[in-house]
Structure formats: structure tokens, C-alpha cells
Amino acid sequence: MRKRHVADGESAFVYEAAWMMRLLERPIVGDESRYDALRAAIRAGANVDRPIWVCGGGTLGERLPSVAVAVSAPALSEPVGYWPEDMVIRVPAGMTLARAREVLAARGQELSIDAADPARTTIGGLVASGICGSRRLSRGSLRDLLIGLTIVDARGDLLSLGGRVVKNVAGYDLCKLLIGSWGWLAAIVEATFRVRAKPEASRAIVIDLGDVRESEELAAKLLGSPLSPASLDLLDGTLARRRRVSDGAALVAGFEGLPENVNGQLARVEALLGRHGRTLEYNEYSAIRQDLSDMALGERGHIRAAVPSGQVVALVEQARDVAPGVAMAAHAGSGVVLFDLAETPQADRAALIRLLDEMSVARLIPRPVAGCEAEPMARLSADARWMLRKVKNAIDPQRVFGRGGRFDAAVGDDPAGRFQ
Amino acid sequence: MISSDLINQIAHITGPDAVVSDADERRVYEADAFTLVRRRPGLIVLPGSAEQVAAIVRLCNEFDTPFVPRGAGTGLAGGALTRDDAVMISLNRMRAIRRIDLRNRIAEVEAGVINQRLTRAVESSGLHFAPDPSSQQACTIGGNVATNAGGPHTLKYGVTVDHVLGVEFVDSAGGLRRVGGEADEFHGPDLTGFVVGCEGTFGIVTAAIVRLTRLPEAVRTMLAVFDTLDDATHTVRDVIAAGIVPAAMEMMDHGVLTAVEAAYQVGFPQDAAAVLIIEVDGPSSGIERATRDVLNICNANRARTVRVAKDDAERALLWKSRKRAAGALGRLTTSYCTQDGVVPRSELPDLIREIGEVAVRHGLRIANLVHAGDGNIHPNIMFDERDPDEVRRALSASCEILRSCIRRGGTVTGEHGIGVEKIEFLEMQFSPAEIGLMLRVRDMLNPRRLCNPDKVFPDGKGCWEVRFPGKQAPV
Ligand SMILES: Cc1cc2nc3c(=O)[nH]c(=O)nc-3n(C[C@H](O)[C@H](O)[C@H](O)COP(=O)(O)OP(=O)(O)OC[C@H]3O[C@@H](n4cnc5c(N)ncnc54)[C@H](O)[C@@H]3O)c2cc1C
Numbered sequence: 001m002r003k004r005h006v007a008d009g010e011s012a013f014v015y016e017a018a019w020m021m022r023l024l025e026r027p028i029v030g031d032e033s034r035y036d037a038l039r040a041a042i043r044a045g046a047n048v049d050r051p052i053w054v055c056g057g058g059t060l061g062e063r064l065p066s067v068a069v070a071v072s073a074p075a076l077s078e079p080v081g082y083w084p085e086d087m088v089i090r091v092p093a094g095m096t097l098a099r100a101r102e103v104l105a106a107r108g109q110e111l112s113i114d115a116a117d118p119a120r121t122t123i124g125g126l127v128a129s130g131i132c133g134s135r136r137l138s139r140g141s142l143r144d145l146l147i148g149l150t151i152v153d154a155r156g157d158l159l160s161l162g163g164r165v166v167k168n169v170a171g172y173d174l175c176k177l178l179i180g181s182w183g184w185l186a187a188i189v190e191a192t193f194r195v196r197a198k199p200e201a202s203r204a205i206v207i208d209l210g211d212v213r214e215s216e217e218l219a220a221k222l223l224g225s226p227l228s229p230a231s232l233d234l235l236d237g238t239l240a241r242r243r244r245v246s247d248g249a250a251l252v253a254g255f256e257g258l259p260e261n262v263n264g265q266l267a268r269v270e271a272l273l274g275r276h277g278r279t280l281e282y283n284e285y286s287a288i289r290q291d292l293s294d295m296a297l298g299e300r301g302h303i304r305a306a307v308p309s310g311q312v313v314a315l316v317e318q319a320r321d322v323a324p325g326v327a328m329a330a331h332a333g334s335g336v337v338l339f340d341l342a343e344t345p346q347a348d349r350a351a352l353i354r355l356l357d358e359m360s361v362a363r364l365i366p367r368p369v370a371g372c373e374a375e376p377m378a379r380l381s382a383d384a385r386w387m388l389r390k391v392k393n394a395i396d397p398q399r400v401f402g403r404g405g406r407f408d409a410a411v412g413d414d415p416a417g418r419f420q
Numbered sequence: 421m422i423s424s425d426l427i428n429q430i431a432h433i434t435g436p437d438a439v440v441s442d443a444d445e446r447r448v449y450e451a452d453a454f455t456l457v458r459r460r461p462g463l464i465v466l467p468g469s470a471e472q473v474a475a476i477v478r479l480c481n482e483f484d485t486p487f488v489p490r491g492a493g494t495g496l497a498g499g500a501l502t503r504d505d506a507v508m509i510s511l512n513r514m515r516a517i518r519r520i521d522l523r524n525r526i527a528e529v530e531a532g533v534i535n536q537r538l539t540r541a542v543e544s545s546g547l548h549f550a551p552d553p554s555s556q557q558a559c560t561i562g563g564n565v566a567t568n569a570g571g572p573h574t575l576k577y578g579v580t581v582d583h584v585l586g587v588e589f590v591d592s593a594g595g596l597r598r599v600g601g602e603a604d605e606f607h608g609p610d611l612t613g614f615v616v617g618c619e620g621t622f623g624i625v626t627a628a629i630v631r632l633t634r635l636p637e638a639v640r641t642m643l644a645v646f647d648t649l650d651d652a653t654h655t656v657r658d659v660i661a662a663g664i665v666p667a668a669m670e671m672m673d674h675g676v677l678t679a680v681e682a683a684y685q686v687g688f689p690q691d692a693a694a695v696l697i698i699e700v701d702g703p704s705s706g707i708e709r710a711t712r713d714v715l716n717i718c719n720a721n722r723a724r725t726v727r728v729a730k731d732d733a734e735r736a737l738l739w740k741s742r743k744r745a746a747g748a749l750g751r752l753t754t755s756y757c758t759q760d761g762v763v764p765r766s767e768l769p770d771l772i773r774e775i776g777e778v779a780v781r782h783g784l785r786i787a788n789l790v791h792a793g794d795g796n797i798h799p800n801i802m803f804d805e806r807d808p809d810e811v812r813r814a815l816s817a818s819c820e821i822l823r824s825c826i827r828r829g830g831t832v833t834g835e836h837g838i839g840v841e842k843i844e845f846l847e848m849q850f851s852p853a854e855i856g857l858m859l860r861v862r863d864m865l866n867p868r869r870l871c872n873p874d875k876v877f878p879d880g881k882g883c884w885e886v887r888f889p890g891k892q893a894p895v
């Protein structure tokens with residue numbers, strides 16, 4: 001047994017695989033698959049009725065109860081399968097996003113997902129959190145790119161869901177349930193994605209705004225036009241200045257693809273909006289996207305809210321009215337608003353939360369900061385809770401995974417055992 | 421046999437004109453487009469609202485009577501088959517487009533809305549509902565959601581699930597539920613995505629919130645003619661590998677293109693081995709370069725001719741030929757069976773070659789229609805149903821092709837679903853433990869198994885006797 005730093009300032013007991021195996025009464029079935037140790041650990045944990053906690057890179061992982069058995073998918077550095085000509089890759093869940101990008105880049109391809117701290121974020125954590133950044137507007141979210149998963153369930157069985165083809169309707173698509181499952185249903189050990197060719201050109205245009213309100217009309221014009229932005233992000237004055245994008249609020253529209261296409265569209269943005277803009281080259285454009293994803297990190301205090309895209313500006317404006325000290329950005333095309341609470345007075349934080357409550361806006365608050373409790377899981381509707389209990393009872397009836405964690409709380413913890 | 425008490429109570433909910441109990445009238449509903457199994461439903465009811473659906477389902481539970489959702493009945497896997505001890509719940513009267521929100525580009529539609537009607541309703545605003553199954557003039561949004569339907573343009577735009585943000589459904593006990601919503605981002609498992617594609621095995625979809633997609637500014641549709649199948653399939657492989665994402669890339673082989681030419685006079689050369697219809701679309705800037713790249717790849721693969729449709733009329737003709745291709749095949753044979761399998765795209769050349777060998781070995785004609793960009797094949801196996809030996813050979817050929825799809829890392833259905841047709845193939849594709857997990861989920865959500873019983877999963881095997889290996893239906 002070894003104590004290891006697991007997640008953000010919190011330590012838990014990580015049972016080493018060899019020790020776990022001794023715990024097992026029966027020999028490990030199957031061959032020498034690379035996941036045997038993990039499977040054994042999960043079975044052993046289940047046998048001794050300890051909750052199993054699946055860890056990724058710990059980027060934003062929650063605090064583990066000290067009784068938990070922490071497991072993580074092996075941090076292998078090579079893909080399990082890569083079919084560049086099919087534009088499909090299967091990677092181990094413990095691989096970091098940065099490494100996956102590296103492997104793909106060597107063949108001129110990419111997984112078009114933006115996420116916080118790619119050197120630490122794992123593929124398993126990415127799928128399990130189901131959260132991604134700017135380019136989902138054009139490239140699709142994880143849900144659209146994920147075509148298969150391999151998981152270890154609470155019985156220690158290795159199961160393959162979905163497949164490696166881009167179209168597949170055989171049986172239930174259980175992959176969908178693992179997306180955003182926060183380690184609550186099973187341990188993900190491999191994920192298969194459709195990837196794409198790295199675009200020949202990737203540039204963005206920054207439009208300075210006198211006021212965030214202007215962005216409403218501009219964003220609507222752009223999204224209603226024939227142009228197809230890869231991303232459309234809004235930064236308020238505070239963030240735009242902090243990230244040296246502009247002196248005031250700014251709208252950043254990214255375009256990717258053939259150079260003719262990208263340059264043509266950049267030129268048309270100015271004509272369409274009747275505004276001059278400043279072009280950002282590849283590096284600056286990716287840095288802004290990374291910055292926005294990284295807002296979730298650290299102790300600064302962060303709220304992530306989700307609304308229909310047409311309501312982004314209204315939310316941003318109302319938030320500014322009730323909490324003038326809050327810094328904000330938004331993935332305006334996909335309806336995600338990011339609040340940075342670092343330099344926000346406590347009263348403003350409380351006012352902001354009240355506003356989100358009043359507007360029934362779905363949100364995540366990864367960490368507590370003064371005046372603002374952590375809400376690492378969104379509040380779920382009664383119907384979602386009903387369905388999740390059924391799913392949990394089917395997939396992990398002993399409630400081995402994530403017991404007592406954010407999901408149990410969100411779904412309605414029932415200490416008597418099975419969810420009703 | 422449905423108890424008269426249940427019939428009366430259902431009629432009380434919907435009004436008597438929404439209930440079909442007469443034996444002759446029920447015959448209309450005895451099959452979907454998978455015509456090889458026929459079962460006359462015990463009763464058909466056409467509710468007018470989600471609340472009525474819920475009330476009917478509760479009654480069925482009370483009377484311990486199974487019930488089956490049905491849309492337009494264009495399904496190709498027998499998913500809507502209903503036995504005479506069960507109630508068919510047809511969503512055809514639930515055709516309201518509840519709301520179109522142009523600003524957020526979403527619509528909330530009832531399950532019985534016809535796919536194409538939704539697009540018609542929004543196209544003047546420059547939008548459309550992107551999933552475009554060839555049956556789109558008839559099939560319903562509810563059916564599309566239940567089967568996760570695709571279409572030629574899913575290559576670029578994605579299948580139904582990629583366009584559904586929220587679902588309203590009646591659960592197996594009669595509770596009206598809503599999952600998902602209007603926002604793109606959700607936190608927690610993708611319940612909406614999970615409901616899509618479940619073939620009605622644990623609930624009845626009554627409405628969906630769907631995404632509307634902008635119509636492209638520029639479209640170029642190309643027709644490339646090839647002297648060998650290999651050249652055509654290599655073109656497909658090369659286009660994908662070059663990182664080009666056409667809006668659609670469809671292949672028709674010699675068998676299909678001659679039938680199509682006879683029916684529609686598109687100008688396909690009769691001696692060609694295959695044609696590809698490749699469409700690129702997007703903003704006008706860049707479209708010429710994308711077109712040129714595709715043309716170059718076709719030429720590098722020895723295309724005999726490649727041409728770009730010169731106007732909308734020519735483009736429409738090409739698409740008509742594709743979407744009605746299988747109908748044209750009906751003129752060549754008494755019966756044929758349309759299969760549906762998927763392989764990784766680089767496997768397409770080998771698979772198509774193997775299908776040719778299978779045809780020779782079994783002494784059958786097989787014509788291929790392929791959503792080539794997705795690796796989704798529809799081999800049409802022609803046979804004479806009066807000849808038992810030929811029927812047997814067609815069955816073996818069908819089976820061999822699907823097994824080959826699995827062996828090559830693919831799947832036994834890319835868009836038609838499992839229904840009753842492919843239950844046995846599900847067992848070839850997934851391990852018992854994997855199917856066991858799906859079954860545990862189904863049993864949790866449909867514990868009494870009253871909702872669309874004996875479909876999709878092996879525990880329903882044996883309940884349906886399939887007389888012939890496939891169907892006579894166009895794709
Ligand atoms: C509350 C919250 C808000 C976020 N907001 C943003 C944001 O605004 N922008 C952005 O780009 N990203 C955001 N993220 C995503 C985050 O940046 C990471 O990409 C993600 O958490 C994965 O990182 P990780 O590998 O370090 O996983 P961890 O942080 O270690 O784990 C994340 C969750 O996934 C589970 N998990 C990890 N690995 C597995 C596995 N193999 N199998 C099953 N479950 C597993 C864990 O149990 C845990 O619940 C957010 C994440 C959280 C938790």
C-alpha cells in the first residue's frame with residue numbers, strides 16, 4: 001500500500017495492483033491483458049466494499065474519501081490502435097491529451113478538442129467529464145467524436161462499447177452514458193475517436209467591441225451567415241485585457257480549413273459585420289482557446305454555465321448588472337459562459353449565484369471560493385435523476401464507483417443501498 | 421387478442437375514431453418496410469398528444485398488455501412489428517411543430533412530424549434538418565430518433581443523434597419524461613444521446629428538440645465514372661485519407677447504375693464498373709479548391725470521366741437517381757434483399773471485392789449501393805423467392821457479408837437497426853457480457869418488458885420467424 005498525491009491537495013490510498021491481487025481470492029481470469037491489474041484492483045475493492053474512485057490527471061478531480069480505493073487507467077504513451085487512413089484512433093484512457101495530440105500530429109491529424117491543461121488532462125478524464133472548449137462549434141463535442149469505449153465495470157469485466165467505424169446502430173450506444181459519467185459508472189480504459197486532418201490554415205479575427213452588448217448582434221449575424229466559424233468566443237474587457245487580446249471587450253471568430261477558405265472567410269467577416277478586425281495567426285489563436293479552457297484551473301474560482309447560444313449575451317449582461325466585478329468569457333456559438341471569480345467581491349459572487357438560480361441556468365462550480373460553494377455537478381432535473389438511478393442500478397448495482405461523491409449527491413443519495 | 425375492456429378504455433382516452441380494431445383495417449399495419457415477417461396488431465391506436473400516449477401506456481400496464489410504437493412504418497428491420505396480443509401506438513397524428521426558434525436554430529417537434537416537412541418549414545429561413553434518409557418524404561422524426569437514422573449527407577453533417585438536443589418520451593410505465601434541453605452543453609451522462617437509437621425498446625418518443633442547420637452557401641456535385649470497382653473504392657479511400665470531408669460520397673456499382681439508367685436516363689455509361697456521386701459544400705470561398713482536389717483524386721485513380729453538375733436541375737437528377745436507386749433495382753429481379761453493414765473506410769476496396777467473390781460463389785447477382793464515405797454498404801442480393809435453393813444461397817451470402825463486416829472491424833448495421841431482422845447478428849458482434857450489460861439497462865427501464873417486446877436483443881430470438889433473408893424495399 002502506498003500513499004500518493006492524487007487530486008489537488010488531497011491524498012488517498014492508492015492500492016498498488018500487486019497488493020490488490022493478493023487480496024483476491026480467485027485467480028485473475030483472462031490472459032495477460034494490460035488491464036488485468038486494474039480489473040483486479042476493482043474486483044478487490046468491490047469485494048472489500050470500498051468505494052472505487054477513478055482518477056485521471058487530477059486536473060479538476062474531486063476530493064476522495066479516505067476509504068476509497070483510487071484506480072487509474074494505465075498511463076500508456078502509445079495508442080492501442082491508430083488507423084490514419086480511416087481517420088480513427090484508439091487511445092488508452094490514461095494517455096494525456098497532449099500525448100494524443102503529438103501522436104496524431106506526426107501523421108498530420110488532430111483530435112479537435114480543446115481542454116484545460118492538456119499535459120495533465122487524460123483521455124479518460126476528458127470523456128468522463130464530457131467537457132470541452134471552443135471548437136465544438138464546428139468540430140462537434142466529445143459526443144460527436146467518440147465512436148467507441150472499452151470499460152471495466154464493477155464486476156471487473158472488460159467490455160467494449162461502440163466500435164471503430166463512424167456509423168453504427170447495433171444495440172444500445174452505452175458510450176453515451178459514459179460521457180460525463182465522472183467515474184460513477186465504470187472505469188474507462190480505452191477510447192476510440194474519429195479524428196481529422198490538421199487544417200492547412202487556422203486563424204482568427206478579433207473584433208473590438210465598445211461593449212459586450214454589441215456582440216449579440218454581431219454573433220447572430222455571423223452565426224446566421226453562410227460562413228462557418230470553427231469557434232466564436234466572447235471576452236469581456238477584463239479578460240481581453242488580461243489576455244492581451246484587446247483593450248476592451250472583444251469577439252474572436254476562428255476559422256480552419258483550406259487557406260483559400262479561411263482567408264476568404266476572414267475577409268468576409270469584416271464586410272458582413274461592417275467592422276475592422278485584427279487577424280490572429282495559428283499560435284495566438286490556439287493560445288486564446290487554451291486560455292479559455294484553462295480558466296477552469298487553479299484556485300481562482302470558476303463557474304461554467306450552459307445556455308442556448310442565443311441567450312449568451314443576455315446572461316453576460318445580466319451578470320454584469322448584478323455582479324459588476326465578475327470577469328467573463330463565453331463560447332458564444334455553443335452557449336457556454338465562463339465566469340472568473342478571482343477578483344470578484346464576495347457580494348458579487350453571491351449575487352451571481354442568485355441570478356443563475358433565478359434563471360435556472362445549468363452550471364458547474366469546480367471549487368469553493370469565499371461566497372460560493374463548490375457545485376462540481378450540475379443540478380439535474382427530476383427526470384434525469386430518475387433515469388440515472390435506473391442506469392446506475394443496471395450498470396453498478398452495488399454502487400462501487402464514486403460512492404458518496406458528486407454524483408451520488410446530485411442524483412439523490414440513498415444510504416439504504418440501491419437507488420429506488 | 422385485446423380485451424374489449426381495454427379497447428373501450430383506450431377509445432375513451434382518444435375518441436373512437438383514433439382506434440383501429442377492425443380485422444381488415446388492422447392488416448394495413450401488419451408489416452413495416454421489412455416485409456418478410458407479418459403480424460397483425462391486436463389493436464392500433466393513434467393518440468393525438470403526449471398525455472394520451474402516457475395514459476394509453478398506463479392502461480396497457482394495467483391490462484398487462486404489450487405495446488409497440490410506430491412512426492411511418494418505413495423501418496427496414498421489422499422494429500415496429502406488433503403481435504395480435506399487443507397494441508400498436510402510432511404517432512402519426514402527432515404532427516405538430518410545436519416551436520421553431522430561429523435565433524437559437526432549434527425546433528421542438530412532435531414525433532409524428534415527417535422528416536421532410538420539418539425542412540420545408542424552415543428552408544425559407546436558410547435552415548434545414550440535416551439528417552436526410554432516402555425515406556425522408558415519409559419517415560417520422562420519432563422513427564428517426566428511435567433508429568438514429570442516417571442519410572447520404574451524414575458524412576459531413578452527422579446522423580440523427582448529432583442533431584437532437586432533447587427528447588420527450590413516455591416511459592414503459594406511462595410516465596411522461598424529458599431529458600436534455602435546448603443548450604448544446606449538458607453536464608452528466610448524455611441521456612438524450614442514449615435514448616436516440618434505442619428502437620423504442622423502453623419508451624415512446626413523443627417529441628424532440630432538434631438542431632436546425634444552415635443550408636450551405638455553395639454546393640458542387642460531381643459525377644465520376646470508373647472502369648473498375650477498385651478505382652472507385654480507392655478514390656473513396658484517398659479522398660478520406662486526404663482529409664477532405666465531402667458533404668456526401670455515394671457509390672453505385674454496375675448492377676445499380678444500369679438499373680438506374682434504365683429507369684431515369686441520367687447518362688450513366690452502361691459499361692462502367694461504378695460511379696461515385698461526390699458533393700462538397702460550404703462557404704463559396706474555398707469551394708473551387710475543394711472541388712479541384714476531389715477531381716484530381718478521381719483522375720489520379722483513372723476515372724474515365726468526371727463532371728461537375730452544371731446547374732440545380734442536373735444536381736437534382738443525380739440525387740434522384742441515387743435516392744431512388746434501389747427502387748429501380750426492383751425492375752431487375754423478383755426479390756432482393758438489401759443488407760446494411762459498415763466497415764472501416766480503408767477496408768472498402770477489399771470488402772467490395774469480397775462481395776463480388778461471394779456473388780460468384782453462390783451464383784447470385786449482388787448490386788452495391790454504398791454510403792461510401794462512411795464505409796456503409798448496402799449490397800442488394802437478388803434472388804427468386806420461388807426457388808428454395810436460391811433463397812438458401814441468398815441467405816448464406818447475406819450472412820457471409822455481414823460476418824466479413826465484423827471481421828474487418830465494422831458493424832452489422834449502420835443505420836437500419838437490429839429490429840427483429842438482425843438479433844442473431846448482435847450476438848456475433850458483442851460478447852455475452854456486453855449484451856448482458858445492455859439487457860440490464862433495458863430491464864431496468866422496461867422491467868415488465870411490455871414496451872416493444874422481443875426486439876433487438878437475443879431474448880426475443882425465436883419469437884419471429886423470418887421466411888426470407890431480407891426484404892424487397894428500396895434504400
Ligand atoms: C467541474 C469541472 C469543470 C470543468 N470546466 C472546464 C472548462 O471550463 N473548460 C475545459 O476545457 N475543461 C473543463 N473541465 C475539464 C477538465 O479541464 C479536464 O479536462 C478533465 O477534468 C479531465 O482531466 P483529468 O484527466 O485530470 O481527470 P480528473 O480531473 O482526474 O477526473 C475528472 C473526472 O473524471 C473521472 N475519470 C477520470 N479518468 C477516468 C476514467 N479513466 N474512467 C472513468 N472516469 C474517469 C474522475 O473520476 C473525475 O470524476 C472541467 C472539469 C470539471 C471537473
Ligand SMILES: Cc1cc2nc3c(=O)[nH]c(=O)nc-3n(C[C@H](O)[C@H](O)[C@H](O)COP(=O)(O)OP(=O)(O)OC[C@H]3O[C@@H](n4cnc5c(N)ncnc54)[C@H](O)[C@@H]3O)c2cc1C
Pocket residue numbers: 452453488489490491492493494495496498499500511531552553554555558559560561562563564565566567568569570571572619620621623624625626835836839872893894895
Ligand atoms: C425507401 C426507404 C429508404 C430508406 N432510407 C434510409 C436511409 O437513407 N437511412 C436510414 O437510416 N434509414 C433509411 N430507411 C429506413 C427507415 O426509413 C428509417 O429507419 C426511419 O428512421 C424509420 O422511421 P419511421 O417513422 O418509418 O419508423 P418506423 O418504421 O415506424 O419504426 C422504426 C422503429 O422505431 C420505433 N419507433 C418509431 N417511432 C417511435 C417513437 N415515436 N418512439 C419510439 N420508438 C419509435 C419502432 O418501434 C421501430 O422499432 C429507409 C427506408 C425506406 C423504406
